[in-house]
Amino acid sequence: QSVLTQPPSASGTPGQRVTLSCSGRSSDIGSNPVKWYQQLPGAAPKLLIYSNNQRPSGVPDRFSGSKSGTSASLAISGLQSEDEADYYCAVWDDSLNVWVFGGGTKLTVL
Amino acid sequence: QVQLEESGGGLVKPGGSLRLSCVASGFMLSGYYMSWIRQAPGKGLEWLSYISETGTYTNYADAVKGRFTISRDNAKNSVDLQMNSLRAEDTAVYYCVRVSVSTAFDYWGQGTLVTVSS
Numbered sequence: 001q002s003v004l005t006q007p008p009s010a011s012g013t014p015g016q017r018v019t020l021s022c023s024g025r026s027s028d029i030g031s032n033p034v035k036w037y038q039q040l041p042g043a044a045p046k047l048l049i050y051s052n053n054q055r056p057s058g059v060p061d062r063f064s065g066s067k068s069g070t071s072a073s074l075a076i077s078g079l080q081s082e083d084e085a086d087y088y089c090a091v092w093d094d095s096l097n098v099w100v101f102g103g104g105t106k107l108t109v110l
Numbered sequence: 111q112v113q114l115e116e117s118g119g120g121l122v123k124p125g126g127s128l129r130l131s132c133v134a135s136g137f138m139l140s141g142y143y144m145s146w147i148r149q150a151p152g153k154g155l156e157w158l159s160y161i162s163e164t165g166t167y168t169n170y171a172d173a174v175k176g177r178f179t180i181s182r183d184n185a186k187n188s189v190d191l192q193m194n195s196l197r198a199e200d201t202a203v204y205y206c207v208r209v210s211v212s213t214a215f216d217y218w219g220q221g222t223l224v225t226v227s228s
Contacts, residue, residue: 035214037155044205044220045155050213088155090214098171099145099157099214 003028004089004102011108017077020105022089024070028100032092034072036065039086039104048087049074076107084109112136112217114206119222122196130191130222132206140164140184143209146191148202149221156202160209161189174200196226 005023012018022034036049047056049065052072064075072091076083089102118130130146145160159170159180168180179192189206203221210216 033212037215039155044218045215046218047213047216050216054212056213056216086154090155090157092214097169099160101155101157104154 003100006102006105009106011110012079013110016079020074020087022072022102027095028091028093029072030070031094034067035090036074037088081109114219116206116219116222119224121225123228126196127194130204132189134187139187144189145207145209147205147207150202198226201226
């Protein structure tokens with residue numbers, strides 16, 4: 001069971017905006033910046049968002065991150081078929097002194 | 111460009127050992143923490159270990175503490191993961207990952223599959 005809680009699945013239609021959630025605790029999300037990773041089928045994960053809401057170069061601005069208290073969200077606007085992937089949140093946990101991941105959300109583009 | 115290439119995966123019996131290696135290129139390895147992260151078949155990501163730039167500091171997830179050892183050789187641009195007392199639940203794809211101060215796990219290798227089975 002993952003320390004961070006993500007819904008196992010989400011879906012949307014092309015062009016739609018979807019929001020994926022990640023819930024944690026005061027010692028992890030409540031204390032440290034959240035990262036988001038995208039894992040396309042058969043590929044290694046790729047950094048999508050760091051420091052809660054920063055995009056690495058090359059990541060489209062359709063992807064945005066936010067954090068409030070002990071929860072974080074990843075929003076994808078203008079949904080495209082190539083966005084169909086698994087999405088993971090991650091953060092350092094001050095209490096456990098380890099990195100923790102969410103269980104991942106499988107996003108389906110209908 | 112930054113590249114991380116893992117090797118050493120394979121089939122091993124329960125209780126056995128395996129050593130994974132990761133060769134880095136395209137950046138100065140000595141300037142970064144490095145981590146190993148794994149993914150069991152059909153499951154999510156699990157952080158296993160990190161090692162500091164010079165190897166002074168290491169940390170492990172409880173699931174592998176005492177069984178796995180991370181090490182590095184900056185001169186050879188490599189990071190290793192020695193895995194002992196392997197169990198069926200260690201079956202996974204193992205990723206070598208660069209750790210950046212602000213972006214955390216910013217570059218990932220393609221992974222190497224470890225299968226623990228009799």
